[in-house]
Amino acid sequence: MGDARRFLGIGECMVELSPEGQGLFRKGFAGDVFNTLWYAARALGPQWQVEFLTGLGTDALSDEFRAFAAAAGVSCAGAPRLAGRTLGLYMIHLRQGERSFSYWRDSSAARAMMTAPGQVAARLEGAEVIYLTGITLAILPHRDACALLAQVEAVRGAGAVVAFDPNIRPRLWDDPARMRALIERAARTATIVLPSHEDEAAAFGDADPAATAARYGALGCGHVVVKNGAAAVVTRIDGASAEHPVTPVARVVDSTAAGDSFNAAYLAEFLASRDDAAAVRAGGVQAARTISARGALVDTAPGR
Ligand code: ADP
Numbered sequence: 001m002g003d004a005r006r007f008l009g010i011g012e013c014m015v016e017l018s019p020e021g022q023g024l025f026r027k028g029f030a031g032d033v034f035n036t037l038w039y040a041a042r043a044l045g046p047q048w049q050v051e052f053l054t055g056l057g058t059d060a061l062s063d064e065f066r067a068f069a070a071a072a073g074v075s076c077a078g079a080p081r082l083a084g085r086t087l088g089l090y091m092i093h094l095r096q097g098e099r100s101f102s103y104w105r106d107s108s109a110a111r112a113m114m115t116a117p118g119q120v121a122a123r124l125e126g127a128e129v130i131y132l133t134g135i136t137l138a139i140l141p142h143r144d145a146c147a148l149l150a151q152v153e154a155v156r157g158a159g160a161v162v163a164f165d166p167n168i169r170p171r172l173w174d175d176p177a178r179m180r181a182l183i184e185r186a187a188r189t190a191t192i193v194l195p196s197h198e199d200e201a202a203a204f205g206d207a208d209p210a211a212t213a214a215r216y217g218a219l220g221c222g223h224v225v226v227k228n229g230a231a232a233v234v235t236r237i238d239g240a241s242a243e244h245p246v247t248p249v250a251r252v253v254d255s256t257a258a259g260d261s262f263n264a265a266y267l268a269e270f271l272a273s274r275d276d277a278a279a280v281r282a283g284g285v286q287a288a289r290t291i292s293a294r295g296a297l298v299d300t301a302p303g304r
Pocket of ligand 1: 055085196226227228229230233246247248249252255257258260262283284285287288289291
């Protein structure tokens with residue numbers, strides 16, 4: 001494993017409790033960056049090592065998550081382990097078919113990952129790909145988010161591919177201006193930005209996906225891939241724009257992780273072939289499979 005190519009995702013994974021009826025709940029694990037890593041571990045070739053940089057506790061639940069991730073080909077070996085902390089948790093409520101959520105995440109181990117800055121820096125070093133999202137930045141204390149971005153900027157300078165999905169969730173931020181400023185700083189640091197137009201329109205007022213692509217291009221990002229649900233994906237690479245039609249899925253079962261799984265398949269294909277159009281196709285095929293079944297982590301191989 002010593003000379004494996006390293007794909008490192010930075011973020012938070014939470015325990016998910018989903019209702020099974022009669023007061024019973026099923027325990028799962030979910031989080032945007034972890035979802036992407038889960039798909040990336042399948043899509044990347046065996047020469048890659050997929051790693052999750054997060055905060056974990058020293059408790060049984062943290063051990064269980066590590067084992068779950070490892071079984072999916074995602075290593076948490078380098079994640080800081082913080083005594084007295086554990087994974088954040090959310091519970092899904094179903095009322096008349098509508099889902100709502102309760103969260104216990106304020107003191108999660110992931111939020112404290114930067115209390116071990118040396119350990120984080122050591123993992124970033126030598127990673128060929130670094131993947132993070134706006135949620136990664138939102139959950140960290142502001143100073144820690146800035147410190148993390150400074151570390152990412154340093155490894156980008158040394159040649160790493162930095163992929164960033166703004167994944168804008170205004171509820172996670174206490175100040176919209178700070179949210180926009182940090183998202184823009186991360187986008188300037190990134191070599192590939194993978195936004196979803198709907199989120200961007202709400203936060204930045206973009207009129208259409210081309211405007212989203214142009215705005216990130218103007219920040220200096222040379223590789224922007226704008227997702228837009230069932231509508232065309234718009235790319236802007238080294239100043240050249242292209243539109244890639246999407247084949248709408250006939251029956252969407254659960255749209256969770258559409259963007260997360262798109263990103264994984266896009267990056268895996270792009271890293272292998274450097275062919276942007278092929279990467280958009282791969283992302284679209286994976287996302288279509290993901291939304292055609294229940295849950296975030298959909299276990300379907302091609303042809304099944
Ligand atoms: P997010 O999960 O971030 O909101 P989007 O809704 O923009 O992401 O979707 C991400 C990708 O998933 C799209 O670019 C597209 O490839 C695919 N996708 C989403 N919705 C559909 C749909 N109804 N039919 C087919 N593909 C879809």
